[in-house]
Amino acid sequence: MFNDDGPKKDVKTARIVPEIWHNGQFIGWDDARVHVMSHVLHYGSSVFEGIRCYSTKRGPAVFRLREHMQRLVNSSKIYRMDHEWSVDELCEAVVGLVARSGFEQCYVRPIIFRSLDEEHPAFGVNPFPNPLSRYIGAWDWGKYLGEEAIEQGVDVCVSSWNRLSPNSMPVMAKSGANYMNSQLIKMEAIKNGYAEGIALDDRGFVSEGSGENIFLVSNGKVITPPLSSSILPGITRDSVIQICRELEIPVVESGLQRAALYIADELFFTGTAAEVTPIRSVDKIKIGEGRRGPITTQLQKAYFEVTKAERPAPGPWLTFVNEHKAAGESNGHRPARQPEVAAAEQLESSRQANAAAVLPAD
């Protein structure tokens, strides 16, 4: 059940997109370089996103693109990264990169960071003198917690490391620096033979995995920690909450004690990379039957069907890359609409994205 080959394992990368988007240009992989004295390398000053593009019958489709780009813009705002880059422009860049790649599916990584002005170098902590850079790369990525994890589930532990407290590092921002905390959680878990660690918040309530939100199932009810438990406002988390509502599965956000994990009927992680991954044990305590439970199975199935456009999404969640080019519209879920309808929908979707990023779902 517990193996020790974790340190050598990495997520399977099938292929890498040979171009990187940079400020409206597509540059070669080898040309996407930064100076070693860039602010980001010394002080962790980056914000980024992780987005999946799925293969569908209508070609590649980027999942919840606007919501991810809105979170990126929000993250940069929290860190006082002043720029004029709009969500629309960033979305277009992703669509352009995926279209040029010819990939049917991939993982997309936009990043904004403080670099170095080589004419006027600045080396202090104060980030303001350093220019902002933005890039988008992409690659074809396998299942984040292992191919078999999606069906079998993963063995995890509660980490000895706490998640960041809200007034030290804002977890609401997806910043590179936050992932030093994630790395401590992940390394400890791997070294101890687990696939992942679950961090508690600074009060001792369940927070999240090093790169995933967590859900618990108890007596037919789905429960997930609220944003106040120092979690990243996960877009997959929001998707699963909305899918629960559609399926009429009761879902609540609630603070959770560590012990609640051990006696849950089912547990699962959510994340762009991890998608919906069942958890079969915590600290070597078997969860439920020790395998993927019925509600996890139902939600996982619905989630994968939505991402593959085999089932209608609760909202305009898929950007069909090929149709986007042809029709010039931001979402391919529906046939071409009147411009004013499209504009109203865009407003609504950006409102929802903001709400998802800032407010609890209930």
Ligand SMILES: Cc1ncc(COP(=O)(O)O)c(C=O)c1O
């Ligand atoms: C710490 C952390 N929590 C949660 C998530 C899940 O977020 P999302 O579903 O938006 O990918 C991620 C993944 O980015 C993460 O790194």
